Amino acid sequence: MAPSPAVLVLLSLLSCGVTQDTESHLPPPPPRGCGPSVEPWYQVLCDLESVWGVVLETVACGGALTALLLALVLANRLRFLPEPERRCGVGPLVLLLAGTVGLFGLSFAFLVGRGEALCVVRRGLWGPLFALCFSCLLAQALRLRRLAVGKRSPNGGSLTGLAVGLSLVQGVISAEWLVLTVLREGHAACDYLPLDFTLACGYALGLLLVAAGMSLGVVLCGGGGDGGGGGRSEMVRRRWRCNAVWLFLSCLASLLLWAAWLGCYLYNDLVATSPLHRGRPDWDEPALAVALVTEGWVLLLFHAIPEAHLCLRQEPQCSAASSQDFYDTPNQSSSQLQDQAYEDNERQAQRSPFADNQAFSVEEHSAAVRSGAYHNGLTGPRQGLAFRSHVYQPTEMALLMNSGSIPTAPPNLTGRQLW
Known part of the structure; x- marks a missing residue:
């Protein structure tokens, strides 16, 4: 007996309903890229x-790796920094890098x-991590303020402890x-x-605002004090102004960013509580x-990397003696400089082992031996002038010439005109 068409239609409708119910209870398929x-x-x-989630995750991982590498470089190069003014800024800088790594890690909790x-x-780490970073900026501003006025900065341990205390x-x-x-x-x-x-x-x-105000004071007026020393104070201000x-x-960039996200966040709250919208946007x-x-x-980009570069760069090497001679030379009198130059030239002439014209000097020596003296019509020989030739001649003539008085030629007669 063949089934009636009405029964077949009913069975097909029942099977379609069961299939739709089972499909509605199945979980949605995972998106492309996820297992x-x-x-x-x-x-x-x-x-x-x-793609925004993957891109943001990649940028966060890149920032965390950059901060870790920079902290390792600072830790390895710390022993090569002899100046205490630069060493005291490494502690707050490393602490700031640790807080930056925390910010990058906390971003995954919001993704x-x-x-x-x-x-x-989210609620427990958002504020303390930002406070840790901003307190490090405040410690750096305090350090630069004292260095700009010529005072001694607190050591790195004190600045690090100050930053940790403010963040607590x-x-x-x-x-x-x-x-x-809760x-x-x-x-x-x-x-x-x-x-x-x-x-x-x-x-x-509030920590960020105080740090911005102190750093602006160092930029504009070098810390707000005279510091004494005139030109030296101005040189110290210029050194730390960068x-x-x-x-x-x-x-400043952090303040602008905070103003942006606070505006978006509070506007989002107004949109969620308005009668036209129900629920919070995505x-x-x-x-x-x-x-x-x-x-x-x-x-x-605006603090850690430039501060590390300014801290680790090599200053131009110059010895203290050369700089002292350079600045002290103009203070000497002209007569002292002339006397000193004359004595140096005389010593150099006495130490010179060769003569200007070796052939002419030998003839001059022979003529002097034959004549005995230079008769120039003057009252006597010119004293104080060294003989022209200092050629090393291990002969009897050299011994005779070096043992007796050295004759000199008149100033108006030169060369072979004597003979």
Whole structure:
């Protein structure tokens, strides 16, 4: 008995419904570039269809490697820096490079999805890492301010301890914010207001403003003091002004970047709470990741690399004796210089083993021996002038000429006119 057409239609409809239900429960296929074992949270790191995640990850890795290599170079070349003024800046610079590596690493926490542990890491490390970097800039500004006025800078250990102490204040602020909102009030770690997030980082922004003001003072007026010494003070100011210029550029670029990301972040909060939009836009956390990577490269390009170059470059070598002679020579009187030059020429003439004209000198000696003296009509021979020839002649004539008085020719008679 053949089935009726109505039964076949019903069976086909049932099979299509079951197939659609099973397909709806299947997970979506992974994007191109990611394997099936990659969690959806981390697919932005390998998704080739949205290239910005891969590009940002590459830039962050490149910045971290650059900071590590620069720190190794500074550590290896530290023993070749004899000047304490340059050695004291290596400690805060290495600490700044460590904070920069932390910024690049924290950017990965904003690239992946939202989780309880990741939100704790974001809220707990954002402010302290920025405070560590900005406190290193403040320590460098304090060092350059003292060096520009001719004073002695604190050593590298003191500046590093100052930077760590200033950054610990921001760590306490972030820890208290987490404890109050998560443990005491029972909110989720990812449930926080953007305004609270920005207010918690106000201390780090204050450190940046102070560092910018101090570095600008060194650039414009050399530290704000006379320093004494006149020209020497001006020379000292010029020596450290280049470091202060790069430090101010780094602070200025950081301020502009902070103004940009704070504006975008707070505007994003206004868009999310408006009645026309529900939920937060998708570019919220990627914008924070871009801000972290950009700030890391700003610190590298505008402060760390120029400061390392100025610290490790070789100064022109000049001995103290030569510089002292160069500056002391004009202070001597002209008569002393003439006497000294005359004595040097006389010693050189006495040490000279050869004569100007060897053949003429031998004839002169023979004529002097035959004549006995030069009769020039003057009261007597000219004293104090050395004989013209000092040829080494191991003969009786040389012994006779060197043992007796040396006759001289009159100034108006030269050459063979005597004979």
